Amino acid sequence: MTATTPSVADDLDSLIATLSLERKVELLTGHTTFTMTPEPSIGLGEIALSDGPTGVRGLKFTGGRQVSLFPNATLLASAWSEETAELVGGLLAEEAMTQHIHVVLGPTINLHRSLLGGRLFEAYSEDPLLTGKIAAAYVRGLQRRGIGACLKHLVANESETLRNSMNSRLDETTLRELYLLPFEIAVTESQPWSIMAAYNDVNGVAATEQDHVQNGIVKGEWKFDGLIMSDWFATKTAGPAANGGLDLVMPGPDGPWGAVLAAAVRAGEVAESVIDDHLRRILVLARRVGALGEPRDFPAHLPTPDSPIRRAQLTRLAADGMTVLTNNGVLPLADTTSVALIGRHAVETIDMGGGSAQVNPPYQVSAAQGLRELLGDRVTVTDGVEVRHRPVAARPGFVVNPLTGEPGAHVTLTDENGGTLIEYDRPTIMVGLDDDLPRPAARAEFRAKITADGPVEIGVMGIARWEVTAGGEHFSVTVKATSTDPGEAVLRPPAHTITMQAAGELEIVAVADLRPEPGGGAGHELLSFGLLSLIARPAPLPLDTALATAVEAARQADLAVVVVGLTEEQETESVDKTTLALPGDQDALVSAVAAAARRTVVVVNAATPVLMPWLDQVDAVLWAGLPGQEGGHAIAAALTGLIEPAGRLVTTFPTADAATPAWNVTPVEGTVAYTEGTFIGYRGHAAGHAPAPLFWLGHGLGYSTWEYSDVTLTATTPPTLRATVTNTGGRDSREVVQVYFQPEEADQPVRLVGWTAVLVTAGARATVEITADARMWRRWDSTADRWSTLSGRGRLLLARGLGDIRATIEL
Known part of the structure; x- marks a missing residue:
């Protein structure tokens, strides 16, 4: 879609002119929980919005129609593929069109600042370039099908503790170079039709009232012509929010605007032209999604959530992002292997995080079901230790409706x-x-x-x-x-x-x-x-009984697969973690099994890093994320090599709690201070602001080995690297070739500047070329209040993550 032309703007102005001030203001607040207010007199229909990080839930927060449950954002991002992200956007557009949804409330593009953040599973990465490029592709996939995307949450919204009142304090350099950069990339490369303002304050001003960010940067510098809406119940004021660039208050029909905002206009606090601009942006959105004038037609006969094509798509998407962290030759599993599958996450695999990311899928495949379908009676399944601190709602199947005898209540x-x-x-x-x-x-x-x-x-x-x-x-x-x-x-x-x-x-x-x-x-x-x-x-088994049962199962098999992880208690909206340790006695379970088994593989069923005190005791670790409704099938395909788990980490895994550049998420006197500046994640580890990590961003082994050669610099503005990569293993495989820049300036962190992926058959080689992103040579000059350019001197690092640098070129 193109930006609004003058003729279109004139047309919309004529529609706006027919409305009274009171009616204009009414249109700036939602109609229901997930719809925007219609106005038949100007041909404005009701616009339907839906949460969408891991599926398009629809207009019901719970109990709505059955929809596809996709792998979570970190798992999708682990493919390091703009093509994959665009495909996901297109599939979510199909899910939206099936339900007559006009706008999907995603992607979430906040960064993984502190690994304690409860909502990180919805966000792509700790790196702003990787996040921005994947987000832009996701937006393109949605909007080329006529479904609006909504970037969220603007801005510095990296934690959940006291999220409705906390203040994120950060300097302008950090704001510009890090936290706004993913939004800037997505806005400039894919022109999203809407953005969502966050709950938190930023430097003492509510995100919904941020004139500096919303008017000055987003609508001003970036020329964003879309709509800025509030997060649900986030708007606190009338005049300040309206003047600060917020266009739409959600949800409706009640809220802080309405008559209060109309009175502010009449009192001269808010110019009516400001109201008109907000309404114009709503009408532009309506026109783009087919809700202004003649209503759009939604296609029929799209794939259903349980259709064979959707099953295959979701299995592939999940398995492609899974990441082999370590492997002593035990993976992929041999055909003759007898397997003891152990752990609560094996029988109750966690496929999605908590909060507004939850959807109602037609089914969820456990790791036990998936592996049994592939290996049959070679697999034994043993429940593990308790993994939850809080009770969990009954699962249909264990409870039965007494009136019908069917699963449920x-x-x-x-x-x-x-x-x-x-x-x-x-x-x-x-x-x-x-x-x-x-x-x-x-x-x-x-x-x-x-x-x-x-x-x-x-x-x-x-x-x-x-x-x-x-x-x-x-x-x-x-x-x-x-x-x-x-x-x-x-x-x-x-x-x-x-x-x-x-x-x-x-x-x-x-x-x-x-x-x-x-x-x-x-x-x-x-x-x-x-x-x-x-x-x-x-009721959970006593610990001694659970461990003894698991150990006996491990002794009887050629290999033990222990599935451990987090639940929606840790990975959820509204709550942050307090530790990266696995909940319950899962570490004890892994150690006990590893001591008894001939060989041990650990599958980590979590979206974000966990501590691994047992790492040296096991033979392989597969990071499986939150894999969606086909999770068990994807885990089985990855373990057996039917689909190569060729993912690369999107977040750096530390060795211990607090062994990270940024850690605290609990406000002190109402404020979380971003004192680490731009040195989050791998940037801070590389600069010595935190100990060397367990696994770097970009790490992932896949199922082959690689050699890099013939590395040359073919251009300098922006820098372009060419290299030959050779698949030295015995399997066809996918490699993700990464380029980092280490500036000579001491106050500047190393940063990812580009990457590419290549499929290479066993024993073959391929030539790759990577052009660095010119934006990564900018720095914000706070004194001059503008962008300036780095000297350009430093080192380019060709790598498989900063823990495996294959070539260095001096600039």
Whole structure:
């Protein structure tokens, strides 16, 4: 799509002129939770928005239609492929068109500053160039199909702790050279149709009110002609936000603008021309997505989430990004190998992170299912140690709807007078947000049945007054909010459980009273808003029993595969991590298995780095990310070599907690100070600001070996390198050739300046040429308040990550 032409702008101005001030302002706030306000008199239809980092969820936060669950952002980015990112954008456009969605709220292009960040799984990388180039390709893939993209979250939004009120403090150089750079690359290379302003403050000013960033840089310097919307509930003011460049407040229909903003215009605080510019940008978006004038046609007969083509696409995307961290010749698995597959993540593979990135997939394939399908009875499966600290909602399958006998539960919502509002067949529901009920729900009744012998964990999740009956057990509990963050009720609802003995069939009835207590205190206003879930699962085994069972399984097999990782407790919106250590006793599990097994492979089912105290005890480590609905099939394909796991790390793995250039995510007196400046990740490690890491950004072994030769500099402005790469292994393979620049200036970090990927058959060679990105030779001159150019002197490093430099050229 091209930028708005003068004739188009004139046409939109004539439409705007027909509206009253009050109606203009109304159009600047959302219509519902995930739609924008229509205006039939000017041909403006309702624009539908959907969360989209790992799938297009649709207009429901939970319980919506079944959609494809894609691999998470770090796993997709690990392909180091703009072609892959553009393909993903196109596939997500298909998912959007199936649901008549106009704008997908992604990609997330904040950087991996501190590895404690809970939402890093949604973001691509610690490197701004890699992030920006992948984001630009993703945007192109979406928008060439007529579906708008939305870059998020503008800006310096790298942590979740107190995210609604915290202040990110950073200097202009760091802001420009690092955190704004991915947005700049995506805006200039792919012209995204919208951007989302973040929750946090930046240098004391709310992101939604950032005149300097939104008006001065994005709309001014970059000539961005799209729309800037708020993150949901992020807007705090009327006049300052409107003057600061924010165009749209989400969600609707309520918010801080409306009559307050109209009054600000009449009082002269906000010029009506500012309102007109905001509305013009909404109309430009509407025209681009087909919601202005004649409504667009959405194609029919697109692939369904469980179609063979989608299954194949999602398996390939996940396996391509998986990364071989170490390998003593044990991978890929030999055909004759008997395998003991061990670990909770093997039987309950985590395929997506928590929060707004979650979708409702048709199925999720576990590693156990995937490997059994390939290797049959050569695989034994053993559950491992407990991996969670918090209870988890019941999974359909373990709980059964007692009315139908089908997996799930029976839930009835009733109003104040006992009238039925709606019935569901799943053990988790949302109330008070996009539930489309005619009246508020006052009561929710959950009914489910389980069949089990032994200890089971039974309970409820969600802010309400509960009465629970399970067999002969009964308990009453009031589950209250633990913080003032309204997101808690949706993203991390509190819970209450008991452990009881089951012997056969057991029916569970849980009733939630959602009405505020008369004269209730703080937190009770949230009682009718949030997620409600039934909890039912086998109680965790004692540690000694779990370890002994795993060790015995490992002894009986030729090889043990231990699947460990994180869950949505650590990798989620609204919560940051406190450590990079694996939760529970997973480290003890790996060590015990490695001591007993002939050979041991560890699969890490996590989107972000974890500590590996057992690394020297095992024979191979495969980093599998959060692999989406086909995760188990992709893990099996990668382990067996059906698909080469040729990924390269997008984040540097440290050796220990805090052994990183940037660590703290907890505000001190309300502020997180970015004191490390531009030296995050590999940049800081290379400069000695943190110990040498365990694995560098760009590291990945694949299933072959490589030689580099004939390295020459073929151009200097910008620098261009040519090299020959030879596949010296016995398998066809993919290599990612990386170029870094180490400036001579002492205050400048080493930085990635370019890369390319090449497929080479076994024993063959290929010539590659990499042109460095000229933007990586800029520096921000804070004194002159403008860009200047580095001297150009320094070293170019041709590498497979900074831990494996193959050639150096002096500039």
